[in-house]
Amino acid sequence: MKVARSVLYQQVAAELRRAIYSGVLGPGSQLPTEAQLMEDHGVSRNTVRLALGELVNEGLVTRTPRRGTVVRDRRPLLIYPQRELEPQPTGELREAFAYAVAQEGRAPSQYIEVLTVSPVEEIASRLELADGELAVVRRRLRFVDGQPYNTNDSYFPRDMVADSEIARPGDIARGANRVLEELGHAQIRVVDDIWARMPNQEEAERLQLELGTPVMVYVRVGFDGADMPVRVAVSVLPADKHLIRYELDRR
Amino acid sequence: MKVARSVLYQQVAAELRRAIYSGVLGPGSQLPTEAQLMEDHGVSRNTVRLALGELVNEGLVTRTPRRGTVVRDRRPLLIYPQRELEPQPTGELREAFAYAVAQEGRAPSQYIEVLTVSPVEEIASRLELADGELAVVRRRLRFVDGQPYNTNDSYFPRDMVADSEIARPGDIARGANRVLEELGHAQIRVVDDIWARMPNQEEAERLQLELGTPVMVYVRVGFDGADMPVRVAVSVLPADKHLIRYELDRR
Numbered sequence A, B: 001m002k003v004a005r006s007v008l009y010q011q012v013a014a015e016l017r018r019a020i021y022s023g024v025l026g027p028g029s030q031l032p033t034e035a036q037l038m039e040d041h042g043v044s045r046n047t048v049r050l051a052l053g054e055l056v057n058e059g060l061v062t063r064t065p066r067r068g069t070v071v072r073d074r075r076p077l078l079i080y081p082q083r084e085l086e087p088q089p090t091g092e093l094r095e096a097f098a099y100a101v102a103q104e105g106r107a108p109s110q111y112i113e114v115l116t117v118s119p120v121e122e123i124a125s126r127l128e129l130a131d132g133e134l135a136v137v138r139r140r141l142r143f144v145d146g147q148p149y150n151t152n153d154s155y156f157p158r159d160m161v162a163d164s165e166i167a168r169p170g171d172i173a174r175g176a177n178r179v180l181e182e183l184g185h186a187q188i189r190v191v192d193d194i195w196a197r198m199p200n201q202e203e204a205e206r207l208q209l210e211l212g213t214p215v216m217v218y219v220r221v222g223f224d225g226a227d228m229p230v231r232v233a234v235s236v237l238p239a240d241k242h243l244i245r246y247e248l249d250r251r
Helices: A002-021 A034-041 A045-057 A081-085 A096-103 A121-126 A176-182 A201-206 B002-021 B034-041 B045-057 B081-085 B096-103 B121-126 B176-182 B201-206
Strands: A061-064 A068-071 A077-079 A108-117 A135-144 A147-157 A189-197 A215-223 A229-238 A242-249 B061-064 B068-071 B077-079 B108-117 B135-144 B147-157 B189-197 B215-223 B229-238 B242-249
Touching: A002 A034, A002 A045, A034 A045, A045 A061, A045 B201, A077 A096, A081 A215, A081 A242, A081 B242, A096 A108, A121 A229, A147 A176, A147 A201, A176 A229, A189 B215, A201 B045, A215 A242, A215 B189, A229 A242, A242 B081, B002 B034, B002 B045, B034 B045, B045 B061, B077 B096, B081 B215, B081 B242, B096 B108, B121 B229, B147 B176, B147 B201, B176 B229, B215 B242, B229 B242
Parallel strands: A077 A242, B077 B242
Antiparallel strands: A061 A068, A108 A135, A135 A147, A147 A229, A189 A215, A189 B242, A215 A229, A242 B189, B061 B068, B108 B135, B135 B147, B147 B229, B189 B215, B215 B229
């Protein structure tokens, strides 16, 4: 019996999934009601609910008591981590987030605070800080069209940046990476780590996450010409809104 | 009152987090009981539970009624997507998963099935298949030391691979990428997309996921010299067990 039901709800889910991927049901469209789906497919309410549960899990639809089941806008923000390293016409380093948002014709903005901190062990070891050595952190909450989208915290060894703009409050028009270059610590190699987890409560509130939305954690460590880590950037990217893309060429 | 409590539980969480990151509480260690933590920190049971909830969310500890709160083994499997493209001494392409597992002195294994399918729209459009065109899929469930770890489904245009080993059941010792080369469709460029979501029920069962564990989805599309997509590989990587790493060099 269990197998039979499992096949049935997966068939219903598959049909709805096809309609969504093919665009028959576009972003914002309402799915048929549970009663209608029961009739259309000749199945029980339980089977309909299992099928819809699949689509919710896959991030394809949202369900609210008021609006029913609605197809989500699935176009996530495309993050190209490689572009931050490409030289720009102006010679300035592009900041991956602002670039990705601008590419889509949307408006990036951010709230930034600059602090001197004794970083957690994970950051301290990545920055290869000595015991008790401090870091400057530039903490950003970033918005797209006024909606909170992600956070980005960039850590620098304090002794390296204490007298530079990096340690002062406010935005740096030409970017912190450029200031590092001027200090003689251009990043010539980076290591990017990507994983995912559930958000903690502070993140869920700050980023106004829907319940059950995981986050991707994207950590970039930048090394200078002497192979010294000079910057650790931690981005927390809500998984329903972001897609990370790399392109590799063997030629 | 809400603010005060929030600060308090975050302080408790921060102290425990420090102990874990610094190794004072190593993998497998048991945290003090709730009663002990209440006494140590002079806080309520509710505050202790909020603090422990944070650590669970962050994937640092697991809580079971029987064993209490235990520090997780946080060393995830390191996946280096770039290594699949590096030429090997034997001229063979390395498979990223098997390579990563072997590097850690652990034993990779897999269960594979080979099917001809009409793929879902997302796959069909990535493979640029015409309407009704079929694909061969090699579906793998992969194990580390006998434990299910992740899934990897590789799709190929059927017309391209129908007469090759790719369409036949069973493992290909020199790898499917090598067979593509022999067919005149070596992958010279790949595009990697990475995102995260909650698993669906089939994935949760197949991969024996703990409740609330998100998965990363890693999709690689390989293009041949004529810029034609020849392979779409979809990996589903439980977030508590995998870390994806890229290294970029500006030199």
